[in-house]
Amino acid sequence: DAGITQSPRHKVTETGTPVTLRCHQTENHRYMYWYRQDPGHGLRLIHYSYGVKDTDKGEVSDGYSVSRSKTEDFLLTLESATSSQTSVYFCAISPDYNTEAFFGQGTRLTVV
Amino acid sequence: AQSVTQPDIHITVSEGASLELRCNYSYGATPYLFWYVQSPGQGLQLLLKYFSGDTLVQGIKGFEAEFKRSQSSFNLRKPSVHWSDAAEYFCAGADDMRFGAGTRLTVKP
Numbered sequence: 001d002a003g004i005t006q007s008p009r010h011k012v013t014e015t016g017t018p019v020t021l022r023c024h025q026t027e028n029h030r031y032m033y034w035y036r037q038d039p040g041h042g043l044r045l046i047h048y049s050y051g052v053k054d055t056d057k058g059e060v061s062d063g064y065s066v067s068r069s070k071t072e073d074f075l076l077t078l079e080s081a082t083s084s085q086t087s088v089y090f091c092a093i094s095p096d097y098n099t100e101a102f103f104g105q106g107t108r109l110t111v112v
Numbered sequence: 113a114q115s116v117t118q119p120d121i122h123i124t125v126s127e128g129a130s131l132e133l134r135c136n137y138s139y140g141a142t143p144y145l146f147w148y149v150q151s152p153g154q155g156l157q158l159l160l161k162y163f164s165g166d167t168l169v170q171g172i173k174g175f176e177a178e179f180k181r182s183q184s185s186f187n188l189r190k191p192s193v194h195w196s197d198a199a200e201y202f203c204a205g206a207d208d209m210r211f212g213a214g215t216r217l218t219v220k221p
Contacts, residue, residue: 103155
C-alpha cells in the first residue's frame with residue numbers, strides 16, 4: 001500500500017471554527033489531491049498540488065484553502081467551517097500527471 | 113467539459129452471475145481512464161487503468177474493462193461475481209482526476 005496517512009481520521013467541529021486536515025506521504029510523489037465524498041456525488045476534487053508551493057483549484061474549492069510547504073505534506077484548511085462541509089475527505093497522491101492515484105483512508109468531518 | 117458518467121447508481125447481482133458496470137466519458141483526445149473500488153469505510157483501490165494500446169485491459173480481482181471509442185465507454189466486467197465484490201465502484205478520468213458518481217454493487221447469495 002502507498003504510504004499515505006491522513007490525520008485526524010475523525011473530527012467533530014462547530015460551525016464557524018477553522019479546521020485543518022493533514023495528508024502525509026512517504027512515496028515522494030509529485031502530485032497530491034484533496035477530494036470530498038458525498039452520497040450521490042462520488043468524489044469531487046477540492047484542490048490539488050503539483051509540487052511544493054504549487055497548487056490549483058478543483059471543482060469545489062470555495063471555502064477551502066491548501067498549502068504544501070514540503071513534498072510530503074499537503075494541508076487542507078476550512079477557514080470557517082459550515083454544515084455543508086460535513087463530508088468524508090480523501091487525500092490522494094500520484095507520481096505524475098495522468099497517472100493513477102493512490103488514496104488515503106479518509107477523514108470523516110462533521111460540522112455541527 | 114471533460115467528465116465521466118456512471119449511469120447506474122445501484123446494481124444487484126446474484127453470486128456467480130456475470131457483472132457489467134457502465135462508464136461513459138466525454139474527453140476529446142484518447143483519455144486515460146481508471147476503475148477504482150471502495151469497500152465500506154475504506155479508501156479507494158485501483159482495479160485497472162487504460163492509457164492506450166489494447167482496448168481490453170485486465171485488472172486485479174478478476175476484473176477487466178473494455179475501452180470503446182465509438183461508444184465513449186469504458187465498462188467494467190467480471191464473469192462471476194463473489195460476495196466479497198460487494199462495494200462501490202468508481203470510474204475516473206485522468207487529465208483532471210475527475211470521478212463518476214459511483215455504482216454501488218450488492219451481491220445476493
